[in-house]
Amino acid sequence: xxxxxxxxxxxxxxxxxxxxxxxxxxxxxxxxxxxxxxxxxxxxxxxxxxxxxxxxxxxxxxxxxxxxxxxxxxxxxxxxxxxxxxxxxxxxxxxxxxxxxxxxxxxxxxxxxxxxxxxxxxxxxxxxxxxxxxxxxxxxxxxxxxxxxxxxxxxxxxxxxxxxxxxxxxxxxxxxxxxxxxxxxxxxxxxxxxxxxxxxxx
Numbered sequence: 001x002x003x004x005x006x007x008x009x010x011x012x013x014x015x016x017x018x019x020x021x022x023x024x025x026x027x028x029x030x031x032x033x034x035x036x037x038x039x040x041x042x043x044x045x046x047x048x049x050x051x052x053x054x055x056x057x058x059x060x061x062x063x064x065x066x067x068x069x070x071x072x073x074x075x076x077x078x079x080x081x082x083x084x085x086x087x088x089x090x091x092x093x094x095x096x097x098x099x100x101x102x103x104x105x106x107x108x109x110x111x112x113x114x115x116x117x118x119x120x121x122x123x124x125x126x127x128x129x130x131x132x133x134x135x136x137x138x139x140x141x142x143x144x145x146x147x148x149x150x151x152x153x154x155x156x157x158x159x160x161x162x163x164x165x166x167x168x169x170x171x172x173x174x175x176x177x178x179x180x181x182x183x184x185x186x187x188x189x190x191x192x193x194x195x196x197x198x199x200x201x202x
Contacts, residue, residue: 003143008010011117013109013151015186018033023177027118028054038120038152040059040060041057041058041059041060042057042058042059042060042153042154043055043056043057043058044056044154044156044180045156046156046165046182048096048182048184048185050184051095051096051182051184052095052096052107052155053093053095054092054093054094054095054096054098055092055093056090056091056092056112056154057065057091057092057155058089058091058112058113059089059090059151059152061086061089061124061151061152061171062150062151062153063148063149063151063152063172064151065172066119070118072118073118076117078116078117079117080155081117082125083175084116085114085124086113086114086116086128087111087113087114087135088107088112088132089112089113089114089152090112090113091110091111091112092109092110092111092126093108093109093110093113094107094108094109094110094185095107095116096179096182096184097181097183098116098180098181098183099181099182099183099186100124100138100167100178100180100181101138101139101178101179101186102177103126103136103137103138105126105136106128109129109131110126110127110128110132111126111127111129111132112124112125112126112127113125113127114152115135115137116170120139120142120164120167121139121140121142122139122140122142122145122174122176123137123138123140123153124137124138124140124167124176124178125138126138126167138178139178140169140176140177141177141178141180142175142176143174143175143176143177144173144174145173146159146170146173146174146175148172148173148175149170149172151171152169152170153168153169153170153171154167154168155167155169155170156168156180157170157199159179161186163181163182163183163184163185163186164179164180164181164182165179165180165182166178166179166180168177
C-alpha cells in the first residue's frame with residue numbers, strides 16, 4: 001500500500017471512530033440490550049522475528065448513533081464512558097516498543113480503547129498497567145461518510161515502509177487511521193545478535 005494513497009495521518013490506536021453499543025450505557029441509563037452486541041471479541045496481532053509479538057484483543061462494540069448523540073450532550077456521562085467503557089474495551093500486550101504518532105509505548109500490558117468528543121474527534125488510548133489509571137492518547141485522522149460498518153473493527157496494515165504500519169479502526173460511517181512505527185525494524189535501532197531486521201527497500 002503506497003503511503004501517498006493512504007489517509008493523511010495524525011495517529012490509537014488503535015484506531016478510528018467507534019460509537020457505543022447500547023450495552024455500554026445500560027448501567028447508567030437503564031437501557032435493555034441484546035447481550036450479543038458485546039459478546040463479539042476480536043483480536044489483531046503482529047509478530048516480528050527476534051523481537052516478539054504485539055497482541056490486541058477487544059470487544060467489537062456496535063455502532064449506535066443515537067446513544068453517541070445523548071452522550072455528546074452530557075459531559076460527565078461522556079467522560080465516564082471514555083474512562084471506563086469505550087476507553088477500556090480491550091487489552092494490548094507488547095513484547096517490543098511501538099511508536100504510534102507522537103506517543104511511545106514501552107513493552108508491557110495495557111488496557112486499550114477508543115475515546116471521542118462531541119465534535120467527533122477520535123483517538124486510541126492505552127492505559128499502562130498495573131493500575132491502568134493514566135492513559136496515553138493517540139489522535140486519529142478520521143474520514144467520515146464511509147460505507148457503514150456495524151461493529152468496531154481494528155486492523156494493523158503493512159505499508160511500503162519496513163518499520164511503519166497503519167493502525168485502522170472502522171465503525172459506522174467512520175474510518176480512523178494512524179501510523180505506527182516499530183523502532184526495532186528501523187535501520188538506526190540496535191538489535192541483538194541474529195535478530196537484525198530486513199533491510200529497507202532501495
